[in-house]
Amino acid sequence: MTSKPIKQIHLAAHFPGVNNTTVWSDPEAGSHIEFSSFAHFARTAERAKFDFLFLAEGLRLREQGGKIYDLDVVGRPDTFTILAALAAVTEHLGLTGTINSTFNEPYEVARQFASLDHLSGGRSAWNVVTSWDAFTGENFRRGGFLPQDERYSRAKEFLATTNELFDSWHGDEILADQATGTFLRDAKAGSFVHTGRHFDIHGQFNVPRSPQGRPVIFQAGDSEEGREFAASSADAIFSRYATLDAGRAFYQDVKNRLAKYGRSHDQLLILPAASFVLGDTDAEAEELAKQVRRQQVSGATAIKHLEFVWNRDLSSYDPDGPLPDIDPDVSDDHISKGRAQVRMYRDPLATAREWRELAAANHWSIRDLVIETGNRQTFVGSPQTIAKTIDDYVQADVSDGFILAPHITPGGLDAFADTVVPLLQERGVFRTEYEGPTLRHHLGLAHPDEASDERVAS
Numbered sequence: 001m002t003s004k005p006i007k008q009i010h011l012a013a014h015f016p017g018v019n020n021t022t023v024w025s026d027p028e029a030g031s032h033i034e035f036s037s038f039a040h041f042a043r044t045a046e047r048a049k050f051d052f053l054f055l056a057e058g059l060r061l062r063e064q065g066g067k068i069y070d071l072d073v074v075g076r077p078d079t080f081t082i083l084a085a086l087a088a089v090t091e092h093l094g095l096t097g098t099i100n101s102t103f104n105e106p107y108e109v110a111r112q113f114a115s116l117d118h119l120s121g122g123r124s125a126w127n128v129v130t131s132w133d134a135f136t137g138e139n140f141r142r143g144g145f146l147p148q149d150e151r152y153s154r155a156k157e158f159l160a161t162t163n164e165l166f167d168s169w170h171g172d173e174i175l176a177d178q179a180t181g182t183f184l185r186d187a188k189a190g191s192f193v194h195t196g197r198h199f200d201i202h203g204q205f206n207v208p209r210s211p212q213g214r215p216v217i218f219q220a221g222d223s224e225e226g227r228e229f230a231a232s233s234a235d236a237i238f239s240r241y242a243t244l245d246a247g248r249a250f251y252q253d254v255k256n257r258l259a260k261y262g263r264s265h266d267q268l269l270i271l272p273a274a275s276f277v278l279g280d281t282d283a284e285a286e287e288l289a290k291q292v293r294r295q296q297v298s299g300a301t302a303i304k305h306l307e308f309v310w311n312r313d314l315s316s317y318d319p320d321g322p323l324p325d326i327d328p329d330v331s332d333d334h335i336s337k338g339r340a341q342v343r344m345y346r347d348p349l350a351t352a353r354e355w356r357e358l359a360a361a362n363h364w365s366i367r368d369l370v371i372e373t374g375n376r377q378t379f380v381g382s383p384q385t386i387a388k389t390i391d392d393y394v395q396a397d398v399s400d401g402f403i404l405a406p407h408i409t410p411g412g413l414d415a416f417a418d419t420v421v422p423l424l425q426e427r428g429v430f431r432t433e434y435e436g437p438t439l440r441h442h443l444g445l446a447h448p449d450e451a452s453d454e455r456v457a458s
Helices: 035-047 079-087 106-120 148-167 224-233 244-256 282-296 299-310 348-362 366-373 383-395 411-426 439-443 448-457
Strands: 010-015 052-055 094-100 124-129 191-195 200-204 216-219 236-239 269-274 276-278 379-381 401-404
Touching: 010 035, 010 269, 035 052, 035 079, 035 411, 052 079, 079 094, 079 106, 094 106, 094 216, 094 439, 106 124, 106 148, 106 200, 124 148, 148 191, 148 224, 216 224, 216 439, 224 244, 236 244, 244 269, 276 282, 276 383, 276 411, 282 366, 282 379, 299 348, 299 366, 348 366, 379 383, 383 401, 383 411
Parallel strands: 010 052, 010 401, 052 094, 094 124, 124 216, 216 236, 236 269, 269 401, 276 379
Antiparallel strands: 191 200
């Protein structure tokens, strides 16, 4: 009987911006928009030999009750601008950005990612997402939104079209010495024609083939359509399932979908988002975690969160008092705009009943309830405990690694880099040096040309 090979752990860092994860009011918290914060965060991740840095994307500031949500007032700087700047202050770290396929065009996005891949020496990655809400769509020419099946139909064709553009510079048309600035062997290089349901374009792509051929493709959807999209087209999928049982079930479900697309298990990585709280001892970390959760959920934040479910203005309620005795408004006119949480609670009336029962049984206030029912830190403990837990989870096929989101920006990753990473390296499950120049090397993914050659050979 052969033993299962030891898996190497993939680690990445999520710069979270201002949201319910970050404790932006902490004295140690810095700016969430100044470049020095992004540079500090990226350099720490690279010092720790992480695979990549990840940036989410917000295309409109969230609103609640007609006012900009207080955790969003810092704004959302442009993803490509930040990643291009970070390419200049890092050498190895992958640079992953979320770019929406609902409100952009394939030519523009392909050109931006191909350029970023050149600028970074082959370290770009694209998290392909769709947008469901008309509120965000109001910022764009098309406006409105697409039904879920249409969103993924467009996303699939969007990705296929960008791949055609990336691949248009391929083969005999490309001169080997691109440093001279002369790229064309003949006029065919970059030529493309795409005719489809969502896009009908033709012309010439003007960015030569980049070091990775194509950027690494990430996907973040958890729906049936999202899982299929990832299995058919993505190199990695973000997961919100970081617990043992739920994570293992998600892992097996998505990995088992790969075969029908002619793909093997190692061609798609599953990387859940994870938060952490470190202490010198497990007990110290548990106490600190409680403090962090209370910092993350102020009284005002607790009321805002309750409004996601009640869909009513609850500003007159005391966050340290009991839950409202009125029922949620289940109409389609949502008080919260641009928030996915509105869709998380499919049955607000049932959720309200459950929460009232929990609050009564435990003597919880509104704020207590939001703290206790909200997201817990994924990993809490000493460096030794967290290193062992992460390793155990990866070896048990809960995931292939984790995307870490600290609660302090930009210095919250420092302690993990200094204390947990060396322990993982001692276990032999995490790199001590980068072994290749591109993000595909870090993730163990083949270059698209190599993958094509393997398919032809088979």
